[in-house]
Amino acid sequence: VRRWCPPLLGLEPHCTPARYLARRRELGVLESARRLLRGSGITTYLVDTGLPGDLTEPGELASAGAAEAREIVRLELLAEQVADTSGTVESFLANLAESVHAAAANAVAFTSVAGIRHGLALAPEPPGPGEVRGAVGRWLAARGVGGELSDPVLLRHLLWSAVASGLPLQLHAGLGAPGLRIDRTDPVLLTDFVRATAGLGTDLVLLHGYPYHRHAAHLAGVFPHVYVDCGAALVRTGARAATILAEILELAPFGKILFSTGAQGLPELHVVGARLFREALGRVLGTWVAEGAWCLADAQRVAGMLASGNARRVYGLD
Template sequence: MLDLPPLVDHHCHGVVRGDLGLGSFEPYLTESNAPAAPGTTFFDTQTGFAVRRLCPPLLGLDAHCPSAHYLARRRELGAYESCRRLLRGAGIGTFLVDTGLPGDLTGPGELASAAGGTAHEIVRLESLAEQVADTSGTVEGLLANLGEAVHSAAATAIAFKSVAAYRHGLALAPEPPGPGEVRYAAGRWLAGRESGGRLTDPVLLRHLLWSAVATGLPLQLHTGFGDPDLRLDQADPALLTEFVRATAGLGTELVLLHGYPYHRQAAYLANVFPHVHTDVGLALTHTGARASAVLAEFLELAPFGKVLFSTDAYGLPELYVLGARLFTHALGRLLDEWVAEGAWSAADAERVASMIAAGNARRIYRLPDGG
């Protein structure tokens, strides 16, 4: 049994504030935007089975109880009390929260209060640019306001994040775009954009990445699987190799999120580039009973001082429980095996587990002890 410090969840999102029935609960169990197969629900997945195994005891029910009983108990307790019990049962002490998703979601402060922990904000670059564009009528105004917005965000945020993998793919030219390219791209985006229009222009995406690099804050990059907006083959972290080379030595730590099914490529990049770090994020939540197999593949090559823990939980407090419990169970199972085989000492296993659970994140994001 591992003796872990409170986990640092270095990448997550807010949870919904209201009560949920089956129809509004189960879409959060999948990355799909389509209904489940006829005659089934998304509880019929590794994620759904893990919810029924790990979450009912935190709400006073037996593990593996029917989903209808679980959701009835959830409604009986109410959204806030259910959220409080689940978050406090996850074992997470610090939350780094990406606030760039739409919807009625809890902010970092609310999440920390419910969990009895601490929280910090991660600013999503593309969402920030879209907010700026909504109030900027000219190219000059957009670029000036965007520069100021990134600078202001850097004063309070713990990190930046990019979802360029969704908006264009990771096969971007690695160098910073020139001023003329940026002005032309900004003009084209403004001219064709209605309020709320998404940023997909590769030149502006590169401009955002390099603007974030210039602040010196850690930069998170979505890689690997996600919802259907994404083309999976364009989210392979190996496509970032030249960008990684171009940012070496500049003082900005790059953090590759999720990776799956390209988690071995992410591990390779962390192995060979000093400023690259990585996690498997929500892959463990979605692989459920196979989480230890995925984590074992990831740890084949990734240096242990480069590996971070995250849940990528979104919408449901249950996903924090799954991300944390599946991670700690998978890591404990692997390390117990390696110690029993004589490959690792027990002392090394405990030290590495503590690094991955919290220590690496505290160092990379410059977090104070206990905060």
């Protein structure tokens, strides 16, 4: 943050935290956010609107950043909202199907935090109708308003509902909430689900992944419908981001790697995510060009694919 954000607010890099915060207060929240978001260089935001807290809406983010913004719908929150207004098993299932269908009409993708809620070692096949009805009944009877969904049967039902929509499905893997058993979020645990969804027309995007980023990259290399998002893995590793990106490039095809920032909350995190990606990509590809392994034209072409081209294709933004 101190390296890249101060110049966007009119300060020198690495200024003291006190000076930076004083300048931020002087400019105000909205003006600071506007300068930071526009200085990130990001032209399209894909926004997971299922995060807790008072969120900036996609339209507000687009306006502040002078960019486009599209919505990604979080499956678990969608089901929880439906449960809050559904008193019976029948009404829940009908309302959930209707909500998924309605969301698919406007969103660019669905996203799931099944790995955080339960772990990724879920049975790969869709649950049967009786199994789903039983799980819904138990969940509705036990939960209070706003209660989180963590039942593995219902998580599988949500995943397969998203697969049926045809929209890309993002799956969170790797490091997550504090206290989470990280071994339960290794993307390799998704292998059977990935195999079961092959040929159905729905792309799977593996988010985060770190420290299992090579496993995610391997799945992207083996299965045509799997992609790996490298954003949060790079943000977590900071100055070592180029090393992590190079490891992803070892296994994942160049057309299967997507940029993101994984940012939420502070606008500074969008700046840091974008700058880390650019710097890491420049170091990796620049080294290959300098060593004669690649020509400059190929490096520029692949850089464009990773920075925007792959995501625009997968999420249907063109």
